[in-house]
Amino acid sequence: MKEFLLTNKVILISGAAGLIGSEITDALASAGAKIILLDISPINKILKLENKIKKKYKTKITSFSCDITSEENTQKCIHKIIKNFGRIDVLINLAAIDAKVDNKNENINNGAFHNFSLKLWNKSVDVNITGTFIITKLVIKEMLKKRSGNIINVASTYSLIAPNQDLYKIKSKQTFYKPIDYVATKSVIPNFTRYIATFYGKRGIRANTIVPHGIVNNASKGFIKNFKRLSPIGRTCNKKELRGPFVFLSSDASSYMNGSLFVIDGGWTAW
Numbered sequence: 001m002k003e004f005l006l007t008n009k010v011i012l013i014s015g016a017a018g019l020i021g022s023e024i025t026d027a028l029a030s031a032g033a034k035i036i037l038l039d040i041s042p043i044n045k046i047l048k049l050e051n052k053i054k055k056k057y058k059t060k061i062t063s064f065s066c067d068i069t070s071e072e073n074t075q076k077c078i079h080k081i082i083k084n085f086g087r088i089d090v091l092i093n094l095a096a097i098d099a100k101v102d103n104k105n106e107n108i109n110n111g112a113f114h115n116f117s118l119k120l121w122n123k124s125v126d127v128n129i130t131g132t133f134i135i136t137k138l139v140i141k142e143m144l145k146k147r148s149g150n151i152i153n154v155a156s157t158y159s160l161i162a163p164n165q166d167l168y169k170i171k172s173k174q175t176f177y178k179p180i181d182y183v184a185t186k187s188v189i190p191n192f193t194r195y196i197a198t199f200y201g202k203r204g205i206r207a208n209t210i211v212p213h214g215i216v217n218n219a220s221k222g223f224i225k226n227f228k229r230l231s232p233i234g235r236t237c238n239k240k241e242l243r244g245p246f247v248f249l250s251s252d253a254s255s256y257m258n259g260s261l262f263v264i265d266g267g268w269t270a271w
Contacts, residue, residue: 003253007032010085011250014068014135015095017041019217022049024092028250029057034087037063038135039261040097049266068095068131071138077264078138086149090150090250091139098182099123111177112125119136121181129187143205151196151207152249157191157265158182160211167230170222176259190261197259206258208249212242213265232267 011028015021016037029035035053039046046063054061060171062084066077081088099120109115136151143149163178189209196207214227214237228234245262248254 001253002171004247004251006247006251007031008034009089009250010034010036010087011090011092012036012038012081012139013094014038014066014086014131015093016063017046017049018094018096020212020215020242021094022052023239023242024094024246025049025053026056027247029053029059029061031247031251032059033090033250034060034085035062036085037061038066038068038077039063040067041065046069067136068124071134074135075138078135080238082099082142087146088139088142089148090152091136092154092246092250093136094154095127095128095131096154096186097124099179108174108176111179113180116180120179124181124185128182129188132189132192140196140200140205144200144203147204149200149205150250151205152246153189153193153194153207153209155193155209155211155261156182156186157211157213157263157268158192159186159188159190160261160263162268167226168223169226170220171252175222177221194259201258206255207259208254208260208262210242210245210249211261211263213237213263213266213268215239215242230268235266237264237266 006028011033013021016025017039025035025037037046037050043063043065046065050061050063064077067073128198163183165177168174168176168178191208193207216236224236227236242264245264249262
């Protein structure tokens with residue numbers, strides 16, 4: 001169906017070098033999109049993904065190393081993108097951090113709410129909320145010039161429900177606490193999306209939220225066992241299962257979706 005094709009759509013992906021970025025980039029390129037990869041990682045790391053996609057699909061693609069918590073830095077990147085591509089049709093906000101996970105040297109008990117550090121809290125707020133605000137604001141300014149645009153934000157099931165800390169209990173021992181920083185900052189995203197959807201809908205810009213769950217990376221056998229036991233579908237999520245939803249929301253096939261939550265969680269929030 002041609003409605004699902006992304007031919008000539010210009011798609012900007014923030015956090016493109018992250019856990020699911022390469023999979024989403026491949027999916028969008030396979031549907032014909034022109035892609036801009038943006039990530040805080042060193043440019044050489046992002047270029048590896050760019051070269052892989054370019055070789056596979058022969059599509060137009062470029063990369064930027066950018067700190068989205070800096071408005072000045074992000075504005076410079078957007079300016080170069082517009083100069084090179086002429087417009088941005090779709091913004092996918094993948095960029096996010098889980099400060100506790102990113103700082104693996106922290107004592108496990110520091111992940112408990114009453115011990116959680118303000119430094120780590122602020123780090124997550126800076127990226128997950130402020131960074132998302134900055135890049136979305138700057139891109140919408142460009143979209144308004146064309147009276148057309150599509151924002152796809154990425155939340156978490158923890159923006160809908162509280163984490164089950166027993167998921168991180170291995171052989172009756174608590175090995176990790178899912179910390180408040182990620183839960184709280186991701187909880188902002190659905191309403192952030194609704195605000196944009198209702199504020200700009202009549203000006204040709206729509207916004208929706210994808211809510212993935214169960215994507216694991218270097219997880220322990222104990223964690224996987226717990227996850228399978230607690231999940232209604234009895235397994236974790238394969239990254240390839242996110243390809244369809246991202247292509248769909250990026251395409252004209254989803255043109256009447258605005259302010260919606262697209263939950264991909266194997267039934268985790270259905271309990």
